[in-house]
Amino acid sequence: MPFKTPGTPLYAMEALAGQIGSCRKCALALSRTRTVPGEGPAPCRVMLIGEGPGKKEDESGRPFVGRAGAILSDLLAQIGLSREEVFITSVVKCRPPANRTPGKGEIAACMPFLDRQIAVLSPAVLVPMGRVATSAIFSRYGVSFPSFREVRGRSVLVSEMETGREMRIVPVYHPAVITHNPPARAALEEDFMRLGEILADLH
Numbered sequence: 001m002p003f004k005t006p007g008t009p010l011y012a013m014e015a016l017a018g019q020i021g022s023c024r025k026c027a028l029a030l031s032r033t034r035t036v037p038g039e040g041p042a043p044c045r046v047m048l049i050g051e052g053p054g055k056k057e058d059e060s061g062r063p064f065v066g067r068a069g070a071i072l073s074d075l076l077a078q079i080g081l082s083r084e085e086v087f088i089t090s091v092v093k094c095r096p097p098a099n100r101t102p103g104k105g106e107i108a109a110c111m112p113f114l115d116r117q118i119a120v121l122s123p124a125v126l127v128p129m130g131r132v133a134t135s136a137i138f139s140r141y142g143v144s145f146p147s148f149r150e151v152r153g154r155s156v157l158v159s160e161m162e163t164g165r166e167m168r169i170v171p172v173y174h175p176a177v178i179t180h181n182p183p184a185r186a187a188l189e190e191d192f193m194r195l196g197e198i199l200a201d202l203h
C-alpha cells in the first residue's frame, strides 16, 4: 500500500471514497450493499466511466469485476493497456436495484463526486462508456448530445471544470453491450481501437 500524504491526489481520492461511503443523498443508498467509488492510479491519464455498479460490484465495492469487467479488461489489452493503468468508475457509485438505468435525480446527486474525481485525477482523456455515461458527461460539459451513435469514437476537447485544464472526451460503447447484443462486438472493438489511436496521438 503506497504511503498517503495529505495534499496528494491519492490522499484526496481516499478522502473522497470515505465521503462516498457515507453518502445518503439519494434512494440508491437504501438498497446498496457497498458503495463503488472506483479504482486506479491517482493521478491518471485515462479515466473510464461506466453507468453504475452491478451485483458483483455492489458485493465487492470494486468497479467492473463482473462479466462487463472481463470484457473491459480484454478490450484494454487489445490497445496495450492494463486495468491497473487506468482509473475506472461509474456515474453513480451505488447499484441501481435490479440494474435499472440510474435516474436523472440519482445521476445529479452523484455528479459532484465525479466532478471532484476528475479534478483530482487530472486525466488527459475521459472515456464515458455507453449512452447513459456519455449523455451525463456531455451535459455536464455543455456539449450537445444528438445521439450516442453520432458521438461514439469521436474526440471532443473541453476545459476541465475546476482547473480549466484541457481534456478530451472520447465516448465508447459500454462493454456490456455484447452481452445483450452480440453483433455489437465489432463496433465495441472499433471504439476501443479508436481510443488507442487517440491516446497514441497524444504522446
Ligand code: URA
Residues within 6 Å of the ligand: 036, 049, 050, 051, 052, 053, 054, 057, 062, 063, 064, 065, 068, 069, 089, 090, 176
Ligand atoms: N457496469 C458499469 O457501468 N459499472 C460497473 O461498475 C459495472 C458494470
